[in-house]
Every structure is written in structure tokens, then in C-alpha cells.
Amino acid sequence: MRVVIGEDSVLLRDGLVRLLTAHDLDVVATAGDAESFLRLVSEHRPDVVVLDVRMPPSFTDEGLRAALVLRRQYPEIAVLLLSQYVEERYATELLSGPPSRVGYLLKDRVADVGDFVEALRRVASGGTALDPEVVSQLLLRRRRDPLERLTPREREVLGLMAEGRSNSAIAVALCVTDSAVGKHVNNIFAKLDLPPADNDHRRVLAVLRFLGVGKA
């Protein structure tokens, strides 16, 4: 899997390269600012990019803007955004497109090497990876809509689905059985009026609805 990294801190950039290389990922290029990052991406066409939100020159949201450009120009390239703080507003902007091949994590998550690499692979293979912090901010913002009908437990399950986890991963996280999670998931589909169809598709729709970007 080919990766391009956009990160302005040299220390962290080298660390990421070491980390990804150690996990048999092929880092084809690295950039320290958004402009050269975009150029390198169009040159190398990687499978996935890892991108810092705050980069020169203005140190605000260059990375996010680069990610939005990328998702418009090359929808086939997966984007994993990293930041010192996660913001609900940035997440909403990032997820305004299709909620797949996209991730938004706190930089801290890099420390849990295994989880981080797994999240990266998940994003690269078409999934999502949202930081629990973002999810809780999004939940706060979505109190007043059809999601009201969900029980707190179902909302929790839906939150974990939005983070990109599978049913069995959710079961582990909540310390319940797989079939209990399956039941919750079916309840969620029913309450969100999602017709029975291909399960994966319904999952994406439910997550969309959860993030408030899907059509009703």
C-alpha cells in the first residue's frame, strides 16, 4: 500500500515514516506544507494519505483544505487527517462528501501503533475512522433529530459504527455478545427507516444519517 505523508513537524514526519515502514507500508513521499503535498500526491497517486490539519503558512486548517481538494480531485485516494485537537466543524466539512475512504483522528492515536495502522488500513480499504472525541462532539450536535428515537445504547453502537468498527469490534468495545450488537444494529436500521437491503450499504447510510449529512 502506497502512502504520502503531509506533516510539517520533521520529528513527527520521520517518526511516521519509520512507523509505517515497520508495518510494511510503502511511504512514497513526504511533504511539509499543503502546496507541495498536493503536488506530490498528483505525482505519485498513492492509495492513502496521512495529513496534518495545521500546516504552514497560516497554521490553521491548510491540511483540511488540502484534504477537501484531494477528495474532490481524486476520490479514489483515501484520506486520514491527523490533528492535535479534533473539531466537530472540521469533521462535518471533511464528511460533506461520501463518508468512505476518510478518517479523522487525534494525533495521540499514533501512539497506539497497532490501532493506528489498522485505522489507516481500514480507511484505505474504503472504510472510515473517526476519533471518539469527534464522535462525541457530533453526537452533541445531533441531539434534536430522528436520532432522538435511538436509545443511548443504540446511539453508542451507531457512534462506534461511525468510527468504522465492525460488529465484532463493537461487541468487544461494549463487552457484549456479537448477537446483541446485531440486534442493536437492526433496531438502528429500523428506527432510521432504512429498508432491508445489502447490509454494508445500510451501514454506510446509517452512518451518513448519524453524521447529519445523508438525505432523509
Place this chain on the structure above:
Amino acid sequence: MRLLMRIWRSTVLAATGPAIGLAGWIAVLTAGWIVPGAVASTVSGWYRFRYADLLDEPLAVPAPGRDLARQFAFIGLAGLLALLSFAVVVGCWAFSIAGFGWLSFGWAARDQLLTYGDPVAMSVTPIAASLLILLALALPLRFASWEIGMARALLQPSRTAELSERVDALTGSRADVVDAADAERRRIERDLHDGAQQRLVSLAMNLGLARATLADTDPRALDALTAAHEEAKLALTELRDLVRGLHPAVLDDRGLDAALSGVAARSPVPVELSVSVPERPSRTVEAVAYFVVAEALSNIAKHAGASAATVAVSAFHGRLHVVVTDDGCGGADPSRGTGLRGLAQRVGSVDGTLTVSSPEGGPTEIRVELPCES
């Protein structure tokens, strides 16, 4: 010697008065209609120069365009006084010189006015002429002190004007201080973000990498490694919370609404947040509003024992209204807790108001009003 000097200078003041007085009147009556401000400041400038030069009495200058009516009144009155003092002082000198002159040389013209040698005239004239000399020496001092008294009252900025200028200056300098403190907070946030935080992330990542790759090493070494890794992650979280409290970058970038979701989401007490601010207030006011909400929610989490809180931010009539409520135990007192006092100070620094209603048993409501411009 000094008295003589003062008399001499006061006499010069009286002798030159009419020239300035008349010139001032002419200036006011002609150009005064067109450019009153310039005329008032020029003519009163002449007078000020006189007083500073001759009487060692420098006068404070009012701000341009201020106190015009008082300056015009002074120019009018000072002209009259100048004419009067000129007439009196010069008259005194003239008559006393005339008197002594007549005594000395009167015999040469003895057939004219008074009869030279007349006993009455010969005794009254020296007395009158001497009195006139004394008056000619004493009166300039009197006139000068009247004139300077009038100038002090009318040419200097009035107390009200002085105070309002002072208030303007203080308001300006306070705004500068508040802005500087804000800029400083931003700078520290930036420095920590670019420095310590990146280093810690890198450290935690390397420890994580080591932990993952050294799985089959000595268990004691692995334990130490695991502990170090967890510590590094904790430090990272703590530092992040601290830095975010200073000044979140998203506040500058996307405004209050965006910045507050983070604060509300991190609150352990569930928060209902509504923000309706169509136009962004100044950065300083935004920072104060953010700080108010963050601090209020952290107080609620620490002291209120609440099960729910609401945050409502809205802008109307040029004011930003922030209302934070909780259903906790109440009894919050701004005069005791440092948290609320700090809030009140921060709000006061931009001329905002803070009111707390917190009866024993709750609920608590903190209401803050901030000017949108600052």
C-alpha cells in the same frame, strides 16, 4: 529684584496686550466664522506663549476642536481686559511723568494750564504724581494676575473634558492590554503546539513502536516500557486539555460556534448547546465568550453536582449574550470562588457584565453580556 522683574514683565504684558487683543478680535471676527477651531487654537496659542514667556505660566492645551466656546469667550474678555489694563497702566505712567515734568520744567510754561508756584498745585502735584507712580508699579501685577486667572479658567481644558480625555486614554490602553494578553495566549498555544506537543506525540509513538516490536523481551523491561508509554499518552492528554483552554485555534478559524462544540463535548455533565451569532464579534470578545463558557462548564463539573447544563449564545442589539445554566445544587457566590471572580474580571475587561443567580438548592444561571465591538 524678583519683584522688580515681575513688575517689569507685567508692565510689558499690559503694554503689548492691546496688539494681541485686537489681533485676536479681528481674527475671530473674520476667519473665526470659517475655521473656528484653527482660529481658536492659533489665537489662544499667542496668549499661551505670552503667559509662558512673561509669567512662567505654561498652560495645558485642550484637545484640538475641544472647548472652543470657552476659548472664544477668553479671546473676547482678554481683549477688553488688555485694553483696560493698557489704558490704566500707560495712563498712570503718563500722568505721573507729566506731573513730575511740570514740577521740573513748569516754570518754562508758567502762563499756561496751572499757575506754576500756586501753593495748592505745587503741593498736590508731587503727591499725586508719586501716587500714580506707585499705582503704575502695582497695577500691572494686579492686571496680570486677573488675566492669568482668567486664562487658567478658560484656556485650559475643562475638568469634564480632561476627565473624558483620560477615560478615552484609559479605555484605549486597557483594550491594548487585553488584546496583548490575548495575543500572548495565542502565541503560547502556538509554541506548545509546534514544540512540546509534537515532541510528546513523537515520544509516545516511539514508545508504542518499541512496545509493539519488543513483545518477547524481558517482561520487566516490557513493564517499564508499557508504563512509560501510558505516561506519555496521559501527559499528551493533559497538555492538550491545558493548551486548548488557552486559546483554541478553531476559535480564530471557524468562530465561537465551532469552538464551543469541543468544550461542550468534553464536559462530563451533558450540555445542550445553542449558538446563534450571525456576525462574528471581535476576536477579543470571542475569546472572552469562549473562556466564560469553558470556565463555567468546568465549574459546573467540579462543584454543582448537576445532571444537565445548557449553554445559549446569541447576539442581538449589538450585544453578545451568553447564558449558562445547570440543575445543580446552587449556592455559587462570585465573592468567594476564584473561578467566578476570574470570570467577572475577564468579562469586565471588555466592558461586559456578569450576573449570577444561584439560590441554595439551585438552579444556577450565569448571564454574561458583552459588547460585540471591542
